[in-house]
Amino acid sequence: MRVFQNACIVTVNSDFDVIRNGTLAVEGKKIAYVGPHKEFPGTETVDCSGKVIMPGFVNGHAHMPMIFFRGYTDDLNLQDWLWKKIFPLETRQTAVTEYHGALAAAAELTRTGTTTVNDMYYHGEHVARALKEAGLSGIVSSCLMSTNEKAGEVLQSAIELADLYRNDEDIRTAIAPHAEYTCTPEDLRYWGEVAIKTGQPIHIHCSETRSEHDECIGRHGKTPVELFESLGMMDAHMLLAHCVYITENDMDIIKKHGASVLHNPISNLKLASGVAPIPRMLEKGLKVAISTDGPASNNTQDMWEEMRVAALVHKGYLRDPLVMDAKTSLYYATKGAALALGYEDRGSLEEGMRADFVVFRTDSPAMNIPTDMINLIVYSGNSRDIVMTVAGGEVLYDNGEYKKLDIEKVMGDARADFENIFRDR
Numbered sequence: 001m002r003v004f005q006n007a008c009i010v011t012v013n014s015d016f017d018v019i020r021n022g023t024l025a026v027e028g029k030k031i032a033y034v035g036p037h038k039e040f041p042g043t044e045t046v047d048c049s050g051k052v053i054m055p056g057f058v059n060g061h062a063h064m065p066m067i068f069f070r071g072y073t074d075d076l077n078l079q080d081w082l083w084k085k086i087f088p089l090e091t092r093q094t095a096v097t098e099y100h101g102a103l104a105a106a107a108e109l110t111r112t113g114t115t116t117v118n119d120m121y122y123h124g125e126h127v128a129r130a131l132k133e134a135g136l137s138g139i140v141s142s143c144l145m146s147t148n149e150k151a152g153e154v155l156q157s158a159i160e161l162a163d164l165y166r167n168d169e170d171i172r173t174a175i176a177p178h179a180e181y182t183c184t185p186e187d188l189r190y191w192g193e194v195a196i197k198t199g200q201p202i203h204i205h206c207s208e209t210r211s212e213h214d215e216c217i218g219r220h221g222k223t224p225v226e227l228f229e230s231l232g233m234m235d236a237h238m239l240l241a242h243c244v245y246i247t248e249n250d251m252d253i254i255k256k257h258g259a260s261v262l263h264n265p266i267s268n269l270k271l272a273s274g275v276a277p278i279p280r281m282l283e284k285g286l287k288v289a290i291s292t293d294g295p296a297s298n299n300t301q302d303m304w305e306e307m308r309v310a311a312l313v314h315k316g317y318l319r320d321p322l323v324m325d326a327k328t329s330l331y332y333a334t335k336g337a338a339l340a341l342g343y344e345d346r347g348s349l350e351e352g353m354r355a356d357f358v359v360f361r362t363d364s365p366a367m368n369i370p371t372d373m374i375n376l377i378v379y380s381g382n383s384r385d386i387v388m389t390v391a392g393g394e395v396l397y398d399n400g401e402y403k404k405l406d407i408e409k410v411m412g413d414a415r416a417d418f419e420n421i422f423r424d425r
C-alpha cells in the first residue's frame with residue numbers, strides 16, 4: 001500500500017467534494033481509501049503538503065502517432081490539411097514509426113496528466129504496445145477506409161487485436177471506420193456488424209465540418225448520424241468524434257442509442273471547423289468526452305489546456321457565462337469522459353476506483369491564492385504544475401522523472417523517425 005498524505009483532494013465524486021488536508025491510499029491498481037486525514041502505520045507515505053490530487057484526465061479522441069506532423073502544416077481548413085498535406089505523408093509511417101510516435105505521445109500524455117486515452121490510428125497494435133510500456137490505459141483501434149485497398153487486411157488485424165486484448169485490464173479495442181466521407185455505406189454497414197458481433201464500440205469522425213455535413217446529405221439524403229443509424233451502426237456503442245454540425249434530430253438519435261460525443265474544441269477552432277453545440281447536447285443528456293484530437297491539429301495532447309478552452313469557447317460563442325462552468329468542464333475531462341467511453345471504474349477519486357490521478361503544486365504565482373480550487377484548476381491552472389502522474393496505482397512520472405519510459409531514447413527515436421519521414425521535404 002502507498003499512502004498520499006496532507007493533500008487537497010478534488011474528488012470529482014457525485015457531490016464534487018474537495019477534501020482539505022486529505023489522505024488517499026492505493027492498494028494494487030485501486031484506491032483503498034480517500035477522505036479526511038487518516039494514519040496508515042507502516043506504509044510507504046508520500047507527503048503532498050501544499051499540493052492537490054485530482055483524477056487523471058480521460059482523453060476522448062486522439063491520433064497519437066501523428067506527433068511527426070506537428071507544426072508541419074498549420075493554418076489550413078480540415079479538407080486541405082487532410083487531403084493535400086497529411087494523408088500523402090502518412091503513407092510514410094511504418095510499424096516502427098507508429099510505435100515510436102505513440103511512445104512520444106504517451107510521454108506527453110503522462111507529463112500533462114492524461115491516464116486514459118481513446119486512440120485511432122492505422123495500426124492499433126503499435127499504439128497498444130506503447131500504452132502498455134508507458135503504463136497508460138485506453139482504447140486502441142485501426143483506422144478503416146474504403147479508399148484503402150488493404151482495408152480487408154486492416155479489419156482482419158483489428159479482429160485479431162480485439163481477441164488478443166479481450167481480457168486485458170489496460171487495453172480495450174474499437175472498430176474505427178475513419179468517417180462517412182472516406183467509407184462507402186456498404187463498408188460502414190459491414191464494419192458496424194463486425195463491431196456488434198465482436199462486442200466493440202465504433203470510433204468514427206462525425207460531422208466535423210459544414211462541407212462534410214452538406215456533402216453527406218448530397219450523397220445520401222441523410223446527415224452522417226442519420227446515415228449511421230440507417231446502416232445499423234448505432235446498435236454498437238458509437239464514439240462520435242466532433243459533431244460540430246449536427247441537427248436536433250441527430251442529437252435525438254445519439255441520445256436514443258446511448259452514443260457518445262467526443263468534443264475537440266481546440267482542433268475545431270484551429271481547423272476553422274466551428275464550435276460544437278455541447279451545451280445543447282448536455283441539456284439533452286448526451287454523453288460527452290473532452291478530447292485533444294491528434295497532435296497535428298491541436299497541436300498538443302494537453303487535456304488541461306483542452307478543459308480550459310472547453311470552459312471558455314462556449315461562453316463566448318453563446319454569449320452566456322453559465323453554459324459551461326468550471327465544474328462541468330472538469331467533469332467532462334475526467335469522470336464524464338470516462339463514462340462516455342464506457343469506463344465505470346475511473347475518472348473520480350473514490351474507494352474502489354482505479355488509482356489514476358495526478359498531483360500538482362499550488363505554489364506557482366498563478367495558483368497561490370486558495371479561493372475556489374475547481375475554478376483555480378480550470379481557469380488558472382496549468383499542466384506544467386503537475387509533479388506526479390499515477391496510473392493503475394503505478395507512479396509513471398515523478399518530479400521531472402519518467403519511471404517507466406527511457407525518455408531520452410523515446411525522444412531520440414522519434415526525432416530519427418521524423419528525419420526519415422521528411423527525408424526529401
Ligand SMILES: [Zn+2]
Nearest residue numbers: 205241293294
Ligand atoms: Zn480525429
